Amino acid sequence: MPSITIENLTFSYPDCSSPALYEVNLTIEAGEFIVITGATGAGKSTLLRCINGVIPHFQPGTLQGNVWLDRATPSGRVPVARVSAPQLARFIGSVFDDPEGQIVSPIVEEEIAFGLENTGVDPAQMDDRIAKALADCGISHLRHRATSSLSGGQKQRVAIAAVLALAPKILVLDEPTSELDPDGTEAVLKVLFELNKNHGITIIIAEQKVTLLAPLCDRLVLLEKGRIALQGPPRKVFMHPYIFAKLGVELPAPARLAHALVQAGVLPPLDSPDAPPIPLTVEEAFTLSRQLL
Amino acid sequence: MPAKLTGRPLIEVRQLKHIYRSGGEALKGIALTIDAGEMIAVVGRNGAGKTTLTKHFNGLLRPTTGTVLLDGQDTAKLPVAQLARTVGYVFQNPDHQIFHERLFDEIAFGPRNLGLRGDELTTRVDSALKAVDLTDYRDRDPGELSRGQRKRAALASVLAMETAVIILDEPTSGQDYQESEQIMAILQELNRRGHTIIFITHDMELVQEHACRVLLIDDGKLVIDSPPRELFRQEQALTSAGLRLPPTAELEQRLAAFGIHSDAGTVEALAASIARRSSQITARDSFKENCSGGAAACQ
Amino acid sequence: MSVSIEYIPTGSPVHRLHALTKLIFALAVLTISMLLSQPLPLLLLFFSLLGIAALASVSQEILSAVKGLLKVAFFLALLQVFFYPEGTVLFAPIPSLPGLSVTDQGIIFGISMALRMMVIVTSFLLFLTTTPARSTVLSLVEYLKVPYDYAFLFITALRFIPTFLEEVRLIGQAQEARAHDFSGGGPLARLKTIFPLALPLVMISLQRAERMAMAMETRGFGLPGRTYYRTEKPGAVDIMVIVALLSAVAAAVLLRF
Numbered sequence: 001m002p003s004i005t006i007e008n009l010t011f012s013y014p015d016c017s018s019p020a021l022y023e024v025n026l027t028i029e030a031g032e033f034i035v036i037t038g039a040t041g042a043g044k045s046t047l048l049r050c051i052n053g054v055i056p057h058f059q060p061g062t063l064q065g066n067v068w069l070d071r072a073t074p075s076g077r078v079p080v081a082r083v084s085a086p087q088l089a090r091f092i093g094s095v096f097d098d099p100e101g102q103i104v105s106p107i108v109e110e111e112i113a114f115g116l117e118n119t120g121v122d123p124a125q126m127d128d129r130i131a132k133a134l135a136d137c138g139i140s141h142l143r144h145r146a147t148s149s150l151s152g153g154q155k156q157r158v159a160i161a162a163v164l165a166l167a168p169k170i171l172v173l174d175e176p177t178s179e180l181d182p183d184g185t186e187a188v189l190k191v192l193f194e195l196n197k198n199h200g201i202t203i204i205i206a207e208q209k210v211t212l213l214a215p216l217c218d219r220l221v222l223l224e225k226g227r228i229a230l231q232g233p234p235r236k237v238f239m240h241p242y243i244f245a246k247l248g249v250e251l252p253a254p255a256r257l258a259h260a261l262v263q264a265g266v267l268p269p270l271d272s273p274d275a276p277p278i279p280l281t282v283e284e285a286f287t288l289s290r291q292l293l
Numbered sequence: 294m295p296a297k298l299t300g301r302p303l304i305e306v307r308q309l310k311h312i313y314r315s316g317g318e319a320l321k322g323i324a325l326t327i328d329a330g331e332m333i334a335v336v337g338r339n340g341a342g343k344t345t346l347t348k349h350f351n352g353l354l355r356p357t358t359g360t361v362l363l364d365g366q367d368t369a370k371l372p373v374a375q376l377a378r379t380v381g382y383v384f385q386n387p388d389h390q391i392f393h394e395r396l397f398d399e400i401a402f403g404p405r406n407l408g409l410r411g412d413e414l415t416t417r418v419d420s421a422l423k424a425v426d427l428t429d430y431r432d433r434d435p436g437e438l439s440r441g442q443r444k445r446a447a448l449a450s451v452l453a454m455e456t457a458v459i460i461l462d463e464p465t466s467g468q469d470y471q472e473s474e475q476i477m478a479i480l481q482e483l484n485r486r487g488h489t490i491i492f493i494t495h496d497m498e499l500v501q502e503h504a505c506r507v508l509l510i511d512d513g514k515l516v517i518d519s520p521p522r523e524l525f526r527q528e529q530a531l532t533s534a535g536l537r538l539p540p541t542a543e544l545e546q547r548l549a550a551f552g553i554h555s556d557a558g559t560v561e562a563l564a565a566s567i568a569r570r571s572s573q574i575t576a577r578d579s580f581k582e583n584c585s586g587g588a589a590a591c592q
Numbered sequence: 593m594s595v596s597i598e599y600i601p602t603g604s605p606v607h608r609l610h611a612l613t614k615l616i617f618a619l620a621v622l623t624i625s626m627l628l629s630q631p632l633p634l635l636l637l638f639f640s641l642l643g644i645a646a647l648a649s650v651s652q653e654i655l656s657a658v659k660g661l662l663k664v665a666f667f668l669a670l671l672q673v674f675f676y677p678e679g680t681v682l683f684a685p686i687p688s689l690p691g692l693s694v695t696d697q698g699i700i701f702g703i704s705m706a707l708r709m710m711v712i713v714t715s716f717l718l719f720l721t722t723t724p725a726r727s728t729v730l731s732l733v734e735y736l737k738v739p740y741d742y743a744f745l746f747i748t749a750l751r752f753i754p755t756f757l758e759e760v761r762l763i764g765q766a767q768e769a770r771a772h773d774f775s776g777g778g779p780l781a782r783l784k785t786i787f788p789l790a791l792p793l794v795m796i797s798l799q800r801a802e803r804m805a806m807a808m809e810t811r812g813f814g815l816p817g818r819t820y821y822r823t824e825k826p827g828a829v830d831i832m833v834i835v836a837l838l839s840a841v842a843a844a845v846l847l848r849f
Binding site: 052053054057058085086087088089090092093094096098100101102103104105106107109110113114115116117118119120121122123126130147148159162163166 | 725726747748750751754755799800802803804805806807808809810811812813814815816817818819820821822823
Binding site: 097 | 498
């Protein structure tokens with residue numbers, strides 16, 4: 001069952017000669033964990049903004065084609081551009097890269113309550129929903145803390161909990177870990193993985209670095225100058241190191257090792273039938289190497 | 294050219310403690326020396342004290358106790374504007390400094406403050422713009438630049454001051470792979486020309502590839518001061534400081550138990566070493582010969 | 593002078609009162625202090641405020657603020673003493689300037705003025721230290737019909753004070769590191785040195801406001817039918833306190849006229 005269907009999407013920012021997205025077609029299934037990557041300017045953020053309604057609701061420009069939000073109404077699908085930004089909040093949760101710029105309240109529990117208040121949730125239900133959202137993000141202990149006292153990783157998890165409280169079907173995250181340290185990054189990715197696995201929430205995330213996300217995601221989409229250059233499960237797309245090099249996206253070390261082992265003549269070509277699957281984690285790369293010894 | 298070879302360390306930190314006005318102890322007694330021409334990475338989790346430490350090198354922060362000597366002079370006794378002649382500092386967020394309407398003027402801000410005028414100023418600014426590949430944007434509004442470009446503009450504005458030491462707070466955060474490589478290549482080149490480079494980062498692959506020395510800061514203390522390779526051998530210390538081994542280093546270490554001796558930090562070297570070992574094993578199996586030494590002993 | 597305007601959660605009986613009650617309290621004290629013209633009743637009022645501060649366990653903060661206020665109060669009193677025209681002249685420092693003479697009524701008026709200022713400031717400090725901003729704003733929205741958007745702006749502003757201060761610090765450091773001297777020259781030059789601080793600050797704040805608007809609307813801000821988490825209703829104690837306060841104001845009015 002599709003969750004988002006993108007049809008012939010072209011978008012140009014004002015005063016820009018070339019479009020930021022050009023005839024993009026993409027279907028995202030409900031419950032999918034999808035990573036959008038590409039070099040700076042490839043169109044990652046623009047694509048995400050078309051999905052979460054920031055385009056066209058906040059960002060002016062020329063938009064052609066459609067982003068369909070499925071099951072948004074009983075009758076079926078509706079274009080994101082026709083749903084107002086606040087209305088969209090019930091279906092799509094948006095998390096941005098700057099932890100500081102998306103927290104509006106002085107206290108954590110008030111921050112989670114903010115969206116609930118906006119969408120007219122009965123105050124009697126709020127305590128439970130706040131508690132659940134915080135628990136799902138592993139930050140129940142932060143409930144009464146001042147938001148200004150939190151670390152970046154904690155702030156991002158508060159931001160996720162705040163949109164999660166609205167029970168969206170889809171989470172759209174634009175480089176949510178770019179400002180975080182390794183512990184913070186790990187904590188945020190763990191939350192996303194669990195939300196996807198345990199609650200079936202569709203995750204759409206844009207990142208420069210795919211090393212940590214590759215083992216977690218169902219599909220990687222590589223953008224190049226506003227077009228989809230390559231997409232598929234990580235083990236499939238990692239078969240094409242030259243495309244990664246051309247697009248300026250770093251191939252994760254475990255996959256690079258597999259390619260280097262082919263070069264060194266100890267592994268058959270990775271697309272041949274008797275080749276092992278490309279490793280996504282250090283553990284898998286270790287097992288693969290171990291088998292050769 | 295900028296580094297003075299006086300025989301004494303360029304930066305000397307003695308029992309440095311820094312306590313914030315709010316009462317938090319950010320640095321708990323740090324001692325280290327930095328020589329001219331070094332390329333140093335400073336690592337640790339957010340809030341460990343990395344930025345607090347490096348801001349003492351150019352007097353942005355003053356020691357609560359202890360001393361920081363720059364080229365033998367006590368930084369606590371010199372104004373920041375004077376220390377800025379020797380130590381440049383590139384902040385993490387370029388928007389914390391950019392305020393001119395023309396990129397040229399933004400880059401010229403620092404050198405002008407140092408008293409440069411006329412041709413010398415123009416030469417410096419233009420060569421800094423060239424180094425960061427922004428010559429085409431010389432007369433444009435920095436506001437039009439992408440975030441990656443603004444980050445390089447901030448770097449150029451410090452390069453133009455031609456300081457002996459350049460400190461960078463997370464120079465590659467928010468940059469894509471090619472932009473990161475480009476920034477690190479600039480730093481490598483500056484280092485070759487004699488500048489001392491100190492960069493703060495979370496990216497251990499960057500450390501592995503570019504640093505000659507790494508300072509691991511945790512909870513306001515200098516936990517490890519060593520070349521990257523030695524740091525990577527202390528996985529326990531690394532993880533308890535909130536960091537991770539770079540994937541290749543982790544693989545090298547785990548495979549060491551299986552006769553793989555590679556510490557070059559690249560997957561190519563690792564694959565070559567696996568291939569060598571694999572062929573030795575095949576040969577050994579065929580000759581029924583027992584080899585107890587490492588890979589080198591067998592050759 | 594350090595005046596704390598921050599909420600200090602101590603859980604005292606004063607803290608447990610409804611925000612509206614405490615707002616009425618501050619306004620009632622303001623009104624009464626305007627109606628009292630003699631130093632003694634004002635002094636009594638002032639000491640009773642300190643008593644309430646003790647009850648609220650915020651004495652330390654209030655007293656340190658009061659200490660800071662003493663200087664201001666002294667100057668205020670001095671000004672009034674010299675410039676108050678009415679009453680019997682006790683002392684004229686410059687005989688050719690009768691306007692500067694010190695009169696008996698002038699002394700009383702000056703002291704009252706200073707005490708009144710202390711009373712008003714202290715009562716508002718009491719209100720701010722014992723009431724979370726959110727409660728204040730919500731009671732403004734609910735009982736005084738202030739539009740939520742404005743009230744929300746106020747809460748957000750409070751939330752961003754620490755962020756803003758941190759940004760001022762970082763920008764200042766970034767420019768200092770490029771050898772900029774913020775302390776230079778006369779008043780005009782001084783003003784010019786502020787640009788490298790002010791311009792990035794404005795740019796960053798604008799960017800942040802834009803991103804914030806986006807983050808808020810994508811979380812449903814602006815939908816009709818907003819509800820409120822934890823709305824507090826005034827209790828029996830609140831009603832009693834409010835009635836007492838209003839009676840006190842009425843008594844003060846009757847005594848005065």
